[in-house]
Amino acid sequence: MSGTYGTVHADDYTVGWICALPKEALPASLLLDEEYDTVLDDPTDLSAYSFGRMGDHNVVIAILPKGTYGQVQAAVVGTNLFRSFLSIRFCFLVGIGAGIPSEDCDIRLGDVVVSAPDGGTGAFVQFDFGSQNADGSFRLKSRPISPPVFLLNAVSKFETDNEQGNAPLARYISDVEGKQAHLRARFQYPGTQHDHLFPPEYTCQATDGGGVCRSCDRNHVDPRRRAGPRPSTAPVVHYGVIASGGKLVRDPFLRDHLMNTYKARCIEMEAGGIINNMDCLVIRGVSDYADSHKNDIWHDYAALTASACAKAILGYVHPVPAQGSRKAMEARRKIEEAKRRHQAVVDYLAPYDFSKRYADVLSQRHENTGQWFLETAAFQKWLTNEGRMLWFSGMPGAGKSVLLATAIHHAQSLFARQADIAVLFAFCDSRDTANQTGENMVASLWRQLVRRRVLSEVECADLEGSYADAGIRPSPSEFTAAF
Ligand SMILES: [Zn+2]
Numbered sequence: 001m002s003g004t005y006g007t008v009h010a011d012d013y014t015v016g017w018i019c020a021l022p023k024e025a026l027p028a029s030l031l032l033d034e035e036y037d038t039v040l041d042d043p044t045d046l047s048a049y050s051f052g053r054m055g056d057h058n059v060v061i062a063i064l065p066k067g068t069y070g071q072v073q074a075a076v077v078g079t080n081l082f083r084s085f086l087s088i089r090f091c092f093l094v095g096i097g098a099g100i101p102s103e104d105c106d107i108r109l110g111d112v113v114v115s116a117p118d119g120g121t122g123a124f125v126q127f128d129f130g131s132q133n134a135d136g137s138f139r140l141k142s143r144p145i146s147p148p149v150f151l152l153n154a155v156s157k158f159e160t161d162n163e164q165g166n167a168p169l170a171r172y173i174s175d176v177e178g179k180q181a182h183l184r185a186r187f188q189y190p191g192t193q194h195d196h197l198f199p200p201e202y203t204c205q206a207t208d209g210g211g212v213c214r215s216c217d218r219n220h221v222d223p224r225r226r227a228g229p230r231p232s233t234a235p236v237v238h239y240g241v242i243a244s245g246g247k248l249v250r251d252p253f254l255r256d257h258l259m260n261t262y263k264a265r266c267i268e269m270e271a272g273g274i275i276n277n278m279d280c281l282v283i284r285g286v287s288d289y290a291d292s293h294k295n296d297i298w299h300d301y302a303a304l305t306a307s308a309c310a311k312a313i314l315g316y317v318h319p320v321p322a323q324g325s326r327k328a329m330e331a332r333r334k335i336e337e338a339k340r341r342h343q344a345v346v347d348y349l350a351p352y353d354f355s356k357r358y359a360d361v362l363s364q365r366h367e368n369t370g371q372w373f374l375e376t377a378a379f380q381k382w383l384t385n386e387g388r389m390l391w392f393s394g395m396p397g398a399g400k401s402v403l404l405a406t407a408i409h410h411a412q413s414l415f416a417r418q419a420d421i422a423v424l425f426a427f428c429d430s431r432d433t434a435n436q437t438g439e440n441m442v443a444s445l446w447r448q449l450v451r452r453r454v455l456s457e458v459e460c461a462d463l464e465g466s467y468a469d470a471g472i473r474p475s476p477s478e479f480t481a482a483f
Pocket of ligand 1: 203204205206213214215216292293294
């Protein structure tokens with residue numbers, strides 16, 4: 001950062017910049033030309049922000065809550081950003097990702113991948129979003145999505161200048177490296193001696209205590225790396241499809257499958273939560289190759305090259321005046337309308353809601369009731385997923401419902417911040433057996449997944465098109481397929 005501090009109104013920011021990790025937000029903050037103070041009108045927006053200016057653009061840097069990652073959290077942060085900053089026109093999603101080297105794309109650690117459509121496909125593929133066909137093959141459901149044309153135009157202009165050495169990428173990298181003495185070592189290029197592309201079948205042989213690859217045989221070299229060292233260590237920027245998934249990929253066979261099937265150049269975990277709802281450009285610094293050879297030393301440098309590249313591309317985006325609330329209120333109205341329609345479809349497809357009965361029982365429970373049960377070995381084992389079934393039996397009125405409500409409440413609190421675990425339940429009541437059909441139970445589980453945003457609105461729209469418009473409901477097996 002340099003220059004003066006000032007106070008800027010929330011409506012004067014036009015660019016959102018989303019990072020998953022603090023180590024990704026740090027170089028972004030250091031690249032601000034000026035840092036600003038801004039007070040939000042909305043006290044319910046608890047996201048963590050930094051504010052400032054990059055060139056002619058006022059930028060809000062948003063970061064996911066500490067210790068969280070993935071599409072669900074990114075969607076929450078993106079929604080807050082768009083709601084609190086009414087003039088935001090588009091978002092950059094900037095940070096580290098896994099590179100996919102191929103015969104025609106020599107991606108190395110520290111390089112940058114920028115999302116761009118490749119031929120007939122969009123710029124993004126949500127590769128784990130779909131369903132299994134009867135023959136075991138996978139049917140992808142994600143729609144082709146690309147950044148808007150004005151961002152792709154900026155990318156083209158940057159690419160042309162960068163290939164002639166006229167874009168400021170190298171200058172921005174050295175700006176941050178030279179900022180403060182204590183950060184210099186952290187952001188330095190780690191060196192080609194730490195960049196090994198092993199063949200997919202060569203799994204990690206030896207790690208240190210921290211699980212970091214230390215002593216694998218450097219003579220095992222993937223054929224894609226036969227080109228040898230480059231004449232310069234400056235990062236190369238690649239353009240192509242970004243594969244986004246819900247889980248960390250450490251599987252070189254899946255990595256290469258994504259390249260062969262979708263022409264993907266990079267794998268990351270947040271874009272899927274953002275790209276369906278707002279105009280977005282994803283820019284990832286390559287910190288690993290999505291294989292078993294864990295190596296964290298590229299994180300800071302890769303976060304820096306991605307941030308420097310994002311700032312350089314931003315310089316080619318024509319700034320527009322902040323339009324304040326008028327345009328943004330229209331955008332917000334559309335979001336609210338889409339949400340209402342989405343909720344109406346969910347209510348139609350899965351009308352029975354077990355959470356009412358659960359909430360009733362929980363509200364009547366005295367504090368600490370059932371605490372003893374949470375400490376039992378049987379419950380603890382079930383929590384670790386070793387105990388597949390937890391069976392409560394007892395006379396009517398013995399308190400099974402209260403214990404079950406206690407157990408659900410405890411498990412939901414425990415896993416609230418883990419995007420890959422959802423606690424779902426069906427809470428039956430002997431006074432309402434007519435409604436507790438198999439169909440309603442499965443539909444209720446689906447409803448809970450939707451509420452937890454485990455299923456995206458795109459997926460719901462898929463069911464909406466098939467059933468709600470035709471005035472019918474999916475069968476339990478069709479709901480299960482939607483899971
Ligand atoms: Zn290894």
